[in-house]
Amino acid sequence: xxxxxxxxxxxxxxxxxxxxxxxxxxxxxxxxxxxxxxxxxxxxxxxxxxxxxxxxxxxxxxxxxxxxxxxxxxxxxxxxxxxxxxxxxxxxxxxxxxxxxxxxxxxxxxxxxxxxxxxxxxxxxxxxxxxxxxxxxxxxxxxxxxxxxxxxxxxxxxxxxxxxxxxxxxxxxxxxxxxxxxxxxxxxxxxxxxxxxxxxxxxxxxxxxxxxxxxxxxxxxxxxxxxxxxxxxxxxxxxxxxxxxxxxxxxxxxxxxxxxxxxxxxxxxxxxxxxxxxxxxxxxxxxxxxxxxxxxxxxxxxxxxxxxxxxxxxxxxxxxxxxxxxxxxxxxxxxxxxxxxxxxxxxxxxxxxxxxxxxxxxxxxxxxxxxxxxxxxxxxxxxxxxxxxxxxxxxxxxxxxxxxxxxxxxxxxxxxxxxxxxxxxxxx
Numbered sequence: 295x296x297x298x299x300x301x302x303x304x305x306x307x308x309x310x311x312x313x314x315x316x317x318x319x320x321x322x323x324x325x326x327x328x329x330x331x332x333x334x335x336x337x338x339x340x341x342x343x344x345x346x347x348x349x350x351x352x353x354x355x356x357x358x359x360x361x362x363x364x365x366x367x368x369x370x371x372x373x374x375x376x377x378x379x380x381x382x383x384x385x386x387x388x389x390x391x392x393x394x395x396x397x398x399x400x401x402x403x404x405x406x407x408x409x410x411x412x413x414x415x416x417x418x419x420x421x422x423x424x425x426x427x428x429x430x431x432x433x434x435x436x437x438x439x440x441x442x443x444x445x446x447x448x449x450x451x452x453x454x455x456x457x458x459x460x461x462x463x464x465x466x467x468x469x470x471x472x473x474x475x476x477x478x479x480x481x482x483x484x485x486x487x488x489x490x491x492x493x494x495x496x497x498x499x500x501x502x503x504x505x506x507x508x509x510x511x512x513x514x515x516x517x518x519x520x521x522x523x524x525x526x527x528x529x530x531x532x533x534x535x536x537x538x539x540x541x542x543x544x545x546x547x548x549x550x551x552x553x554x555x556x557x558x559x560x561x562x563x564x565x566x567x568x569x570x571x572x573x574x575x576x577x578x579x580x581x582x583x584x585x586x587x588x589x590x591x592x593x594x595x596x597x598x599x600x601x602x603x604x605x606x607x608x609x610x611x612x613x614x615x616x617x618x619x620x621x622x623x624x625x626x627x628x629x630x631x632x633x634x635x636x637x638x639x640x641x642x643x644x645x646x647x648x649x650x651x652x653x654x655x656x657x658x659x660x661x662x663x664x665x666x667x668x669x670x671x672x673x674x675x676x677x678x679x680x681x682x683x684x685x686x687x688x689x690x691x692x693x694x695x696x697x698x699x700x701x702x703x704x705x706x707x708x709x710x711x712x713x714x715x716x717x718x719x720x721x722x
Contacts, residue, residue, distance in 0.1 A: 295310060295311065296311040299430070301362065302358065302359070303359075305333055305334065305358075305361060305371075306333070306334045306336070307332070307333055307334075307358075309329070309330075309331055309332060310329070310434065310437065311327050311328070311329050311330075311347070311386070311440075312327070312384070312430075312433050312437050313325045313328075313433075314328045314429070316397065316421050318421075318425075318429040319509070326382060326387070326388035327386075327388045328379075328380070328382060328387045328388075329379065329380040329387045330345075330377050330380065331358075331377070331378040331380075332375055332376070332377050332378075332438075333371065334371070334375045334376075335371045335372075338371065338374075339375070341374050341375050342373075342375070342440075342442075342443060342444070342467060343376075343377050343438065343440060343443040344373075344374035344375070344376050344446055344468070345377040345379055345434075345435075345443055345444065345445050346378050346379065346448070346451070346599045347379060347431075347446065347447040347448065347452070347455055348381060348450070348451050349449030349451055349455045349582050349583070350381070350579070351381065351383075351422075351424075351585055351589050352384060352390075352580065352581030352582035352584075352585065352586075353579050353582065354380045354384040354385025354387075355381075356378060357378075364702060366701055366704075366709035369709055370446070373713075374444065377429060377438075377443070381427045381430070381454075382426060382427060382430055383422045384579065384581070387430075390419070390580060390581050391580065392408040393406050394406060394408055396428070397420075397442065401414045401418060403644075407457065408633055408677060412619075412637050415640075416637060416640045416644060419581075419584065419585060419637070419641065420641075420646075421645070423588060423649070424450075424453050424457040425461070425640055426645070428454055428462065429461075430437075432462060432465060435550055441465070442464075442466060443465070444468030444469070444470070445458055445468065445469050446472070446709070447472070448474060448701050449472070449672065449673065449698065450474065451472050452474015452475055452476070452664070452673075453474060453476045453589060453649070455469055455470075455474065456471075456474075456475065456649075456650060456655070457649050459655060459658050459660065459685070460655055461654075463654065463657075463658050463660055466660045467660065468660065468661050468662070469660050469661070469662040469688075470663055470664070470709075470712050470713065471665065471672050472700060472701040472709075473665065473666075473667055473670055473672070473699075473710075474548045474666040474673060474676075474697045475677070475678035475679075475682065476650075476673065476681070477680070478592055478684075479592055479593065480592070480594045481595060481677065482590045482591070482594070483599055483602070483603055485590070485674060485677060486599045486600055486619065487603045487605070489619070489671065489672065489674060490603060490604055490605055490608055490619065491605065492669070492671055492674070493540055493615055493616055493617045495523050496615070496671065497540060497543070497615045497661070498550065498614075500549055500615075504549070504553050507553060507556045510560075511556065511613045512612070512613055513560070515536060515537075515612035515613065516611075517560075518531050518533045518535075518538035518612075519532075521711065523536065524566065525566055525669075526563065526566045526570060527562050528631060529627075530627065531569070531573070531627065531635065532627045534616075534623045534624065534627075535573065535621070535623070535624050536573075537612060537614075537615050537616045538573060538574050538615075538616045538617075538619070538621070539572060539573060539615060539627060540615020540616050540617055541574050541616070542572065543671065544617050544670075544672055544697060544698050546696060546697045546699055551572070557573060563678060566582050567634075573617070574712070575620060575628070576628065576630060577629075577630025580630075583620055583624060583625070583631055583638070584592075584634050584641065585641065586618065586620045587599055587620055587642065588641055588644070591646035592644060592646075592648050592649045593645075593649075594646065595643050596642055598622050598642050600620050600621060601622055604619070617671045618672045620669050622638070625638050634679055651657070655681075656685070656686065658685050658686060658688070659686065660687055661686065661687060661716040661717055661718075662688040663688065663689045663691060663713070663715040664682065664689070664690050664691065665700060665711070665712050666682070666691065667696055667697060667698060667700060668692055668693060668694040669694060670696055670697070670698050675692065679692075689715050689716065689722055690722060691708075691712055692710055692722070693708075696708060
C-alpha cells in the first residue's frame with residue numbers, strides 16, 4: 295500500500311493506493327491500482343470507517359473541499375472516518391479510457407483499449423462491475439487493518455452495497471442506501487418499461503408548468519432530425535441523444551435547469567455550450583455509457599433493454615424525454631463514444647453472472663437503512679421495497695420530499711435520518 299497524508303481546512307486526509315488483481319477469481323491476474331481517500335476530523339482517528347460508494351457507474355468519488363462538501367459529510371464525520379473510494383476504472387484507480395495505457399500484460403498485443411479487439415475489450419471490461427468493486431473495497435479494508443466498516447451507497451453505489459451484503463456481510467457493520475436498491479434477478483425489462491412511463495409522466499408535468507417549452511423541444515427535435523442541432527465542436531445531436539436531456543427531471547431543481555436551457559436563444563453559443571454540458575453519457579466517463587445497463591444485469595444479458603422497452607407513444611413523440619436509458623444510437627452520434635459501439639453491442643449480448651444471493655441477503659442482520667424515493671425516476675420504489683422485504687434488518691425511509699439526488703440535495707437531512715433509523719434512534 296502507498297499512502298500520503300495531507301490537511302484540508304482542519305481535516306486530515308490520507309490518500310491510499312492498493313494493488314488488486316484485474317480478475318479477483320484469479321489472484322495472479324494482471325494487477326491494477328485502487329485508490330481511496332480517508333477523511334478524518336481532529337481527534338477522530340479511532341472512529342469507525344464509513345465507505346462512500348459513488349453512483350454511476352463510471353464516476354470517481356467526490357473530491358471534498360471542506361467538511362461540508364459533499365453536504366452530508368460533516369454529519370458523517372461526527373461519528374466516522376469517511377472513505378471515498380474511486381471505483382476501478384475511475385479517478386485515480388486504474389482508469390478506463392480509449393487511449394489510457396493498459397496495465398502491463400492486461401491484453402496481449404495491445405497497449406490501449408483502442409488497439410484491442412472487441413473480444414479483448416469485453417474480456418477486460420467484464421471485470422469492472424459491482425462484484426469486482428466490492429472485492430477491491432475488501433482489499434482496502436484489510437489494508438486499513440479493520441475487521442468491519444460501514445457502507446453508504448448512493449444509486450449505483452447502493453447496488454455495490456447490496457452486493458457487499460451478499461458476498462461479505464461479515465465485513466459490514468452498517469449499511470446505508472440512498473436511491474440504490476436494485477431489482478433482483480431478471481426484471482430489468484419491467485423496470486425500464488416502468489421508468490419510461492415515469493419519464494413520460496414527468497415530461498407532461500414539466501410542460502404543464504412551462505407550456506411554451508414543448509414547442510421549443512419540438513423545434514430542437516426537428517433540427518436534430520435534420521442534422522442541424524450542433525454542439526460547439528461541431529458534433530451533431532440526434533433526437534435520441536437530445537431526448538436524454540430529460541435526465542435533469544430526475545433530480546431536485548431539474549425542471550428549472552431544463553427550463554433555463556430551453557429559455558436560451560437556440561442560435562446562441564451559450565445554448566450550445568450549456569446543452570453540451572448537460573447531455574449525459576459522454577466521453578469523460580465512458581463506463582457510464584458502456585456498462586450502464588450491465589450494472590443491472592443479475593444473471594442475464596441486457597440486449598439493449600432501454601431501446602427494446604421504449605413505449606410506442608414515446609417513440610412517436612420526441613418531446614417525451616428519457617432518463618438513464620442508454621440508447622444504442624448514442625455510440626454512433628458521439629465521436630468520443632464511437633469506438634465503443636461494437637464493444638457495447640457485444641456487452642449487450644454478454645450473459646452476466648448473478649450479483650445478488652437472495653439466501654445470503656435473507657440472513658443479513660447488519661444494521662441497515664435505505665432512503666427510498668417514492669417516485670424515483672431511475673430506481674423504482676416498487677422493486678426497492680422487494681429488497682426491503684427480503685433483508686431482515688433493512689429499514690426503509692420512504693419519502694416523496696426528495697428526488698434521486700436527495701442525499702446531496704437535503705444537506706445532511708437524508709443521511710442523518712437513515713443513520714438514526716439504522717441504529718434504532720428513529721422510526722421510519
